[in-house]
Amino acid sequence: MKGYKIIVLAKQVPDTRNVGKDAMKADGTVNRAVLPAIFNPEDLNALEQALSIKDRNPGSTITVVTMGPSRAADVIREAMFRGADDGVLISDRAFAGSDTLATSYTISLALKKLMPFDIVICGRQAIDGDTAQVGPQVAEKLGIAQVTYAEDVIAVTDTDVQIKRRLERGIEIVSAPKPVLITVHSSAPDCRVRNTKLTMKYKHAKTASELQASNEDYESIQKARPYLLINEWSVANLDAEPMKLGLNGSPTKVKAIQNVVLTAKDTVALTSSDGDIDTLMLELIDNHTIG
Amino acid sequence: MNSVFVYCEIEDGIVADVSLELLTKGKKLATQIGGKLEAIAIGSGLDKIGAIVYPYGVDVLHVADDKRLFPFTTVPHAKIVAELFKAEKPEIALFGATSIGRDLAPRVASTLQCGLTADCTSLEIGDHVEPKDKKEYKGLLYQIRPAFGGNIIATIVNPETRPQMATVREGVMKKEILDEKYKGVQKNIDIAGILVDVDFAVKVIERHIEKSKVNIKGAAIVVCGGYGVGSKENFKFLYELAEVLGGEVGGSRAAVDAGYCEHERQIGQTGVTVRPKLYIACGISGAVQHTAGMAESSMVISINTDPKAPINTIADYTITGEINEVIPKMIKYYKKNSK
Numbered sequence: 001m002k003g004y005k006i007i008v009l010a011k012q013v014p015d016t017r018n019v020g021k022d023a024m025k026a027d028g029t030v031n032r033a034v035l036p037a038i039f040n041p042e043d044l045n046a047l048e049q050a051l052s053i054k055d056r057n058p059g060s061t062i063t064v065v066t067m068g069p070s071r072a073a074d075v076i077r078e079a080m081f082r083g084a085d086d087g088v089l090i091s092d093r094a095f096a097g098s099d100t101l102a103t104s105y106t107i108s109l110a111l112k113k114l115m116p117f118d119i120v121i122c123g124r125q126a127i128d129g130d131t132a133q134v135g136p137q138v139a140e141k142l143g144i145a146q147v148t149y150a151e152d153v154i155a156v157t158d159t160d161v162q163i164k165r166r167l168e169r170g171i172e173i174v175s176a177p178k179p180v181l182i183t184v185h186s187s188a189p190d191c192r193v194r195n196t197k198l199t200m201k202y203k204h205a206k207t208a209s210e211l212q213a214s215n216e217d218y219e220s221i222q223k224a225r226p227y228l229l230i231n232e233w234s235v236a237n238l239d240a241e242p243m244k245l246g247l248n249g250s251p252t253k254v255k256a257i258q259n260v261v262l263t264a265k266d267t268v269a270l271t272s273s274d275g276d277i278d279t280l281m282l283e284l285i286d287n288h289t290i291g
Numbered sequence: 292m293n294s295v296f297v298y299c300e301i302e303d304g305i306v307a308d309v310s311l312e313l314l315t316k317g318k319k320l321a322t323q324i325g326g327k328l329e330a331i332a333i334g335s336g337l338d339k340i341g342a343i344v345y346p347y348g349v350d351v352l353h354v355a356d357d358k359r360l361f362p363f364t365t366v367p368h369a370k371i372v373a374e375l376f377k378a379e380k381p382e383i384a385l386f387g388a389t390s391i392g393r394d395l396a397p398r399v400a401s402t403l404q405c406g407l408t409a410d411c412t413s414l415e416i417g418d419h420v421e422p423k424d425k426k427e428y429k430g431l432l433y434q435i436r437p438a439f440g441g442n443i444i445a446t447i448v449n450p451e452t453r454p455q456m457a458t459v460r461e462g463v464m465k466k467e468i469l470d471e472k473y474k475g476v477q478k479n480i481d482i483a484g485i486l487v488d489v490d491f492a493v494k495v496i497e498r499h500i501e502k503s504k505v506n507i508k509g510a511a512i513v514v515c516g517g518y519g520v521g522s523k524e525n526f527k528f529l530y531e532l533a534e535v536l537g538g539e540v541g542g543s544r545a546a547v548d549a550g551y552c553e554h555e556r557q558i559g560q561t562g563v564t565v566r567p568k569l570y571i572a573c574g575i576s577g578a579v580q581h582t583a584g585m586a587e588s589s590m591v592i593s594i595n596t597d598p599k600a601p602i603n604t605i606a607d608y609t610i611t612g613e614i615n616e617v618i619p620k621m622i623k624y625y626k627k628n629s630k
Contacts (some may be wrong), residue, residue, distance in 0.1 A: 131409040133397035140401035148394040167390045251406030251452040253385040258444045272612025281624040289569050
């Protein structure tokens with residue numbers, strides 16, 4: 001049975017969701033060191049959709065593409081542990097400072113090298129920026145259809161994909177011609193956990209630069225098992241116009257960064273005693289806040 | 292052309308609140324840069340849109356009216372907007388940070404190679420000197436938004452590319468009619484010259500529009516629970532208090548993620564922004580991504596076991612104690628003291 005070629009776009013992000021007190025340094029800047037690097041949550045929802053399509057269509061393959069520093073290969077391994085077939089790390093200093101436009105340009109160049117594919121699927125947005133822009137912009141650069149806010153990829157045929165979308169006030173079911181780029185909403189099912197066999201199989205999957213940095217002899221292991229090599233593409237592997245990359249290719253500029261400090265004002269401190277709460281409620285009624 | 296363009300979201304002949312809020316803000320920005328406010332209406336059956344939007348100070352309304360343009364699909368709307376921007380060269384273009392605006396605006400920005408800033412919480416006009424080449428820019432749009440999970444507030448500018456594009460969430464800007472008698476002119480867009488059949492390849496098969504059940508945005512009193520509430524069961528105290536006081540229940544992202552309450556109740560950067568008369572924060576630590584969505588509340592009461600919780604610094608009253616002890620007492624003494 002002929003399967004489909006699916007690309008999952010994933011991002012490694014700092015875990016900004018439950019930022020504790022130690023996340024801010026004394027000087028008011030973000031202490032990135034204490035925030036663990038994680039698989040962007042909605043990208044995991046997207047991976048699950050891809051795995052589910054693969055389950056239903058035997059012979060399908062899943063390639064994970066991520067852009068980031070060397071350690072971002074972690075998300076490719078994590079995806080392999082859960083059922084992805086291979087991955088590409090796009091990594092180069094030339095990409096530093098990319099805004100969403102430069103990022104989507106870079107990713108679209110990598111995807112052009114992976115053509116033809118049936119489906120590109122990614123999270124709706126990443127929690128470090130919450131912009132939701134890269135998905136639609138990659139679709140535009142590839143000139144393909146996009147379907148955002150997906151909750152379920154209902155069916156895939158040789159020509160079309162049927163998708164359920166989760167919108168503010170309801171749902172929508174659309175059909176889109178392939179190839180299509182889909183962004184997945186957090187209301188979609190959670191990703192399955194790691195598969196033990198796959199975790200053993202891909203434990204030593206590494207990029208070329210990780211191999212270089214490592215003292216151990218993974219090279220001979222990889223020669224025997226070529227699936228353990230994670231592709232790593234730099235700017236040299238992409239047919240890029242330098243002016244569209246990194247800071248140069250980013251029309252948005254950060255003018256100022258203000259660390260958020262909650263402003264102090266006069267606060268009345270109360271206890272949970274009956275007297276305190278009685279007084280409070282009376283005060284709120286008297287000044288027409290409630291009642 | 293110094294125009295400010297606003298893309299209007301339209302359903303059943305009704306212009307979405309977020310679009311009217313953007314028109315209100317857009318008019319102020321247009322006045323500051325000495326330009327016009329122009330609105331874009333794309334859809335089907337748009338005869339009455341002018342009458343709705345002109346009072347917000349719309350000088351020009353661009354209309355693309357065709358059966359195939361409703362319901363919204365990305366490519367036709369994006370191509371129309373991109374062609375319009377190429378022809379009219381706006382200074383600024385604003386979109387709602389909704390499932391439509393956040394789908395459409397990035398596609399348009401990519402076509403035009405323009406900068407786009409998502410989910411702005413404030414828009415201002417100001418000057419800018421590019422640090423690299425000391426080039427000076429007058430009257431740029433400052434696009435101000437929380438970033439990095441709300442721990443920083445970034446001011447973004449697009450010095451070189453036009454339009455300067457931004458999306459803004461519903462409820463962030465105020466909606467205000469400028470002049471009931473204000474009259475603009477309508478310009479119709481010839482879509483035959485822009486769209487081809489293949490642009491309509493994505494088909495909407497089915498839609499269930501469900502009115503959202505909860506209305507925390509419009510509530511005068513919001514009782515909001517955080518992770519510190521501890522369980523879904525403990526949230527019932529919040530519902531009881533909200534019912535007695537005539538308010539609504541909200542949740543922080545952590546509480547929603549933990550399954551304590553529904554997603555539609557989420558307050559904060561990625562949820563709804565509220566400005567109630569009274570905000571009662573229960574077991575909320577006060578991460579900035581949360582306070583971004585409630586900081587404009589007129590009065591804040593924080594109930595927390597930790598007297599040093601960050602939210603207490605913006606609270607008018609802090610009550611140190613357990614939710615399941617404090618809330619029943621609040622209900623008891625509210626009933627006792629109210630007439």
